[in-house]
Amino acid sequence: MLTRGGMQALPTTILEPAPPVRFDGYEIVRPLGAGGMACVYLARDVGLGRLVALKIGATRNNPRARARFALEARALGRVQHPNVIAAFHTGEIGGLPYLATEYVPGRALNDLRKPQRWRTVLGIGVGLARALEAVHAGGLLHRDVKPSNVMMTQDGTIKLIDFGLARAIDARIDDDIPGVVELAAGSPDVHLTAPDCIVGTPRYLAPELWSGAPATVRTDLYAMGLVLHELLAGSVPHTGLRGNELVAFMRSH
Structure with missing residues (x-):
């Protein structure tokens, strides 16, 4: 394990360097997968005690990536339906945009x-x-x-x-x-x-x-x-x- 800024970090198997285990009220549990534009982690919303999926952009300080994440969050915010994943929160960590959504086991x-x-x-x-x-x-x-x-x-x-x-x-x-x-x-x-x-x-x-x-x-x-x-x-x-x-x-x- 690595420590950055006093916070424990995950092994750098997906993002390099790995995001901190705890930030903005979320605690990362484990990686779920990765694509060309983002990595997805299973995380726990500490305040509400529920599991969420954290989608974190793969490139730092990228205006296009931030804009795309903002569009995705707005899109999900327009739709509330049992057959559509729900969005909870969007933010940024270490120059990487992230989106917290419903975790679907x-x-x-x-x-x-x-x-x-x-x-x-x-x-x-x-x-x-x-x-x-x-x-x-x-x-x-x-x-x-x-x-x-x-x-x-x-x-x-x-x-x-x-x-x-x-x-x-x-x-x-x-x-x-x-x-x-x-x-x-x-x-x-x-x-x-x-x-x-x-x-x-x-x-x-x-x-x-x-x-x-x-x-x-x-x-x-x-x-x-x-x-x-x-x-x-x-x-x-x-x-x-x-x-x-x-x-x-x-x-x-």
Whole structure:
């Protein structure tokens, strides 16, 4: 263990250096996972005595990352629904933005054995459809519906998580944060962010998005359809295509 500023720190297995174990009323319990933009920890809200998920940005003093976290917090703040993860608090620690959300014990859909029975997939579809109905009714698009962003709790409840790419249906309300399109060959889950707002995970993007059309309610529903197809059939229709092959295939359909 390391000590920084008199506070005990976690082993540097995800963030380097690791965040302090205790800060802003939270006590980190253990890492839950990491992605290209953030790391997620299981933590305890000391004041309220409940477990939360702490999503901490992976880059320090990054205005774009702070803006994206602020957008995610605002997006979650608009939606209160049993099938959508709840947001509690946002802040910053050591130059890293963080977001405290509801902790959802269970498994992401990408961890389920495939193919699943149709009755199981039907239940998942109902929960996910209700989540998206609430998100869209709140004036938002999720824009990254995929198996790893849908959790199934121990009692079978479906929870839509990770609103890091969410934005308002009316683009005039929340401007997107521009970036660079980069498709890594062999990496089907790389994220896209571009000035023309092509955003998402390639294998779950609707065909019109590849042609530069804006994201809509329908593109979220298309992604949901692919998620359910994958659970039933064991794979998405265009499994095996990577990088430029996937781009060419989607633009031709």
